[in-house]
Amino acid sequence: MAKILAVLYPDPVGGYPPDYARDAIPSITGYPGGQTTPTPRAIDFTPGRLLGCVSGELGLRRFLEDRGDTYVVTSDKEGPGSTLDHELPDADVVISQPFWPAYLTPERIAAAPRLKLAITAGIGSDHVDLPSAIGHGMTVAEVTYSNSISVSEHAVMQILTLVHDYMPAHEWVTAKKGWNIADSVSRSYDIEGMDIGVLGSGRIGKAVLRRLKPFDVRLHYHDVHRLPEEVEEELGLTWHPDARSLASAVDVLSIHTPLHPQTMNLFDDDMIGAMKRGSYIVNTARALIVDRDAVVRALDSGQLAGYAGDVWYPQPPPSDHPWRTMPHEAMTPHVSGSTLSAQARYAAGTREILECWFDGRPIRPEYLIVDGGGLAGTGARSYTVAG
Numbered sequence: 001m002a003k004i005l006a007v008l009y010p011d012p013v014g015g016y017p018p019d020y021a022r023d024a025i026p027s028i029t030g031y032p033g034g035q036t037t038p039t040p041r042a043i044d045f046t047p048g049r050l051l052g053c054v055s056g057e058l059g060l061r062r063f064l065e066d067r068g069d070t071y072v073v074t075s076d077k078e079g080p081g082s083t084l085d086h087e088l089p090d091a092d093v094v095i096s097q098p099f100w101p102a103y104l105t106p107e108r109i110a111a112a113p114r115l116k117l118a119i120t121a122g123i124g125s126d127h128v129d130l131p132s133a134i135g136h137g138m139t140v141a142e143v144t145y146s147n148s149i150s151v152s153e154h155a156v157m158q159i160l161t162l163v164h165d166y167m168p169a170h171e172w173v174t175a176k177k178g179w180n181i182a183d184s185v186s187r188s189y190d191i192e193g194m195d196i197g198v199l200g201s202g203r204i205g206k207a208v209l210r211r212l213k214p215f216d217v218r219l220h221y222h223d224v225h226r227l228p229e230e231v232e233e234e235l236g237l238t239w240h241p242d243a244r245s246l247a248s249a250v251d252v253l254s255i256h257t258p259l260h261p262q263t264m265n266l267f268d269d270d271m272i273g274a275m276k277r278g279s280y281i282v283n284t285a286r287a288l289i290v291d292r293d294a295v296v297r298a299l300d301s302g303q304l305a306g307y308a309g310d311v312w313y314p315q316p317p318p319s320d321h322p323w324r325t326m327p328h329e330a331m332t333p334h335v336s337g338s339t340l341s342a343q344a345r346y347a348a349g350t351r352e353i354l355e356c357w358f359d360g361r362p363i364r365p366e367y368l369i370v371d372g373g374g375l376a377g378t379g380a381r382s383y384t385v386a387g
């Protein structure tokens with residue numbers, strides 16, 4: 001029997017379950033391009049419920065305990081003596097979500113001789129040291145597409161929030177009890193007519209481009225894999241051969257690449273300096289793709305007119321993280337991929353991956369990041385490993 005260790009975010013401060021705003025979520029069975037939503041044999045949860053926190057348990061407890069497996073769920077993941085470190089040495093499977101990542105460092109992987117499978121309940125497996133996972137003979141899998149549309153909606157929302165300068169206007173009329181129209185509009189623009197680009201036109205990046213098209217903007221992108229000509233034509237896209245050419249051409253840049261050696265720290269002082277003065281960056285991909293302090297400097301100087309996103313490093317960030325207090329931001333905690341709608345899909349996908357694993361059936365290639373001693377499936381297309 002296996003031991004499965006899930007590291008999930010803490011319950012709501014108001015207790016579990018929360019008061020749900022709605023009774024149901026739409027039923028979605030397929031993604032753009034034809035991939036189906038997860039197909040586990042069964043689920044033991046109600047779609048639309050809070051599943052990603054400790055009491056939600058990703059809806060897996062009955063399934064795992066009926067099989068005779070041990071299922072340990074904790075949110076305690078950092079510092080010496082954490083439950084994660086305590087439970088890891090005899091764990092077979094570790095599950096975590098990027099919103100509250102179990103950082104599987106080389107040291108932790110070395111301390112887990114039985115660990116064979118790391119599942120990302122969501123998308124983005126950079127919290128797992130992939131070279132160590134490869135060396136350890138592990139499989140790393142994520143629930144590809146489960147929250148891509150959720151993130152694309154959040155990115156479009158944050159683009160509009162920044163350019164229209166929504167946050168200060170909201171604060172004037174609520175916290176400050178004012179009606180300060182002039183103050184509220186002095187940095188407020190429309191996106192209509194702007195040049196907007198995405199870095200990384202995979203599942204999320206492409207969905208952002210599609211959603212922006214009706215706003216009558218000029219769309220640009222860069223990806224190492226160029227989109228088919230008919231998609232470029234349909235969306236009126238300008239392709240750029242590298243990130244710098246894209247960054248210098250646009251008013252707004254939305255980042256949608258994975259974090260890997262080629263994208264680490266890509267947006268430093270130099271790259272941000274190559275953008276037009278008053279550009280905006282939205283980053284819902286990974287925080288380490290941008291230089292934390294270069295972003296703050298660019299907002300202070302006016303080189304950037306705004307920065308928004310939901311990804312931070314580390315997660316959770318310390319209370320004195322400078323992005324909590326920098327000007328012209330519209331930050332959220334890492335939530336875009338954990339809507340209740342997305343949770344239903346990635347909880348079901350996690351179960352699908354576990355069922356395949358236990359049955360000895362292949363995991364869908366689109367879910368694979370590392371397998372068989374190297375990058376595999378989506379991992380082989382979207383990630384690199386150093387060395």
Ligand code: NAD
Nearest residue numbers: 123124200201202203204223224257258262284285337382
């Ligand atoms: P995807 O694999 O479908 O697309 C990634 C794209 O990035 C691919 O087309 C790939 O070719 C491109 N790419 C990789 N390296 C590149 C480089 N150096 N330069 C240019 N392009 C490059 O992945 P996706 O589903 O679109 O997700 C993208 C990333 O978004 C994930 O890896 C994850 O880090 C992040 N994400 C965040 C959240 C959230 O909640 N904020 C949720 C899901 C995913």
